[in-house]
Amino acid sequence: MSYYNGMNAEEISRLPHDNRTGDTITAVVLCMFFATLAVGLRLYTRHFILRGVWYDDYFALAGMVGMLSNGIVQCIHTGYGLGAHVYDIHDEETLVQFFKLLYVMTITYNTSLMLIKFSLFLQYYRLIQEVPHYRIFYLATMAVVGGWLIAQEFTLIFPCSPIQDYWSFRPGRKCLDSNLIGWMNAVGNIVTDLIILALPIPVVAALNLKKGRKWAVLGIFALGFFTCIVSICRMVFFAKISNDLSYDLVPVAAWGEAESASGLICSALISLGPLIRRFSRYFNPVKKTTNTPPKYSQKYFGATNPFSRHTTNRDRTNISRKPFDGSETELNRIDLERSRKPDGQDDGRSIRSTKSAESITNLKLNLETGIKTIISSGNRDSTHSQSLAMAPNGIVVKQVWSVRNREPDEEDD
Template structure:
């Protein structure tokens, strides 16, 4: 049937979800593969989350064709089954998408902390991931078997027992609010331990703060869920549109936190280029010694093993990474600069990827000099 009078909103949100979600995940994968050369489990989970988001958006388009956005009395009786089946399927896909999006974030956190000594944080991450994953699996089960037999959820001729849609959506929304807060709070200890300037830390926190939008959407879903006496085909549009936006936000958050290296490479303003100056005799001497012994290939009297030994302690100190996505070589570069006497704010402004295994060099856009 033709799109109803209230179908424009859901069509717009579904279209935006496809375009923006695809762009976010594509940039994430480009950053991880071609900038950092590191593809890990969380990246594969992000692809699964994106695929579920696309499936949800396509399902929204199909739901419009079966009556979503129209007044219920405009749907012919022969189309009732298709309409209610679309509603049921949308809830199932929604919960599956949330499961993989949250797993993406948890494994992303684990990737950052797995080589650190933060045992308590690792344990909390593992416990929180297990509990929240179990909750999401339970929600998928509840939505699939909202009616017994399952066909009773959309086929009015099948006799069965069904749960109240208001009760199940309220339970689902409250659970999502709690789990979203846990996920939002989890990265804070990680962020504050990173060797980053305060401005950069605030930027990362700002990205994850977008997650509060999902909490707001969960509250809206409770208040907007129509009752049994409502014009469900017409009034459910706002709930489904906000639900799709919630899922899209989760996919964006999971991808944005990995894009700093890409922005630093291609976008002006995400990295600061300039000249670092040593302002004291001690700093000048330390910088000069570091340049001679760590940045020059084949420096007389200094073997590669000696340089690695000199770098060991700073490398451990910066092992938490300079951002949520710094490669091991980038972290080693940061450690080298630290030994050379550069200040910590200067370290954070260095572009990821200026050094690579097999050679030791400084990007031409930086220089260290003393003032006389």
């Protein structure tokens, strides 16, 4: 701030006076919207589809609250100088409020990231907890990284002694080097992100999955590395901060909000598989087709048909145990006598029904059409079995079209 002390109004008027308030609010609102949507879909999937919400989901919810809090603080912060040039903040009270909100913003930013990383830790632990030796290594790594995150949190909460010195300008105040704390925070976040995201890769690579599916799973986990890229972008803008803190802080704060949002979105994508599969069924319905006309299939091959695919195993067992003796059944009880050959060539092992209860409409060609259902049993030397495929239980059912000449004096039944 002292860089601008002693400058007169004419010198200040020649400096730029643009404002980044609109950019800050736009970036924050977009991050908040997409992250909240992702977490909402994750909780819906876990509760309503998988019927199980675990600790990682609760930490994700807490991380979302921290992310929303950080975004709200940033939007309020724009009313106290965030996005404006520091030489445009003429009121000392406004400057004090600026540093108070900056203190709160750093804590909400770090707290949200800490909760999101714990959520990722627990989410990956839930997936690899069945691997005993690697589980111990994972828990040890989680303890080390968790200790670092908590220590970082305490450093940001107590940067000065007393804390009020953070936003006061009294001489001789006792505070830690804010530049050093910022670099430790930025580098520490990148390192912990890499550690958390790299931990489950050896377990996933060792899974007994098809090559394509294994790469798909690894790709889902690799989405988390996008958070590392966002952290690097934030660190780049942090390195460009000058004495014009209120103006240069805008991209750092926006990328910090994007870092929390990307962590929530990437962790939610890992859990959305069941939800995507459920909704894909509505857009890709499986249509079943049949070659049997509907009016005949419902009557002769419905639920009462012992050879229907809807027949239970118990019914099929009972049918297979009963020998076929040529008696009437549901399939051949109609026009049974008309279907027998007059010369007595039936051997008792086959029954033919040449006409259905309702004949298909005559085509005015003096022909009568219908459906012929052939049921045959016996050995493969049987006359009727030679042209039909023999079923394992010795019973063959075949449905064919039948056409016969219509006698001139024959009436419709």
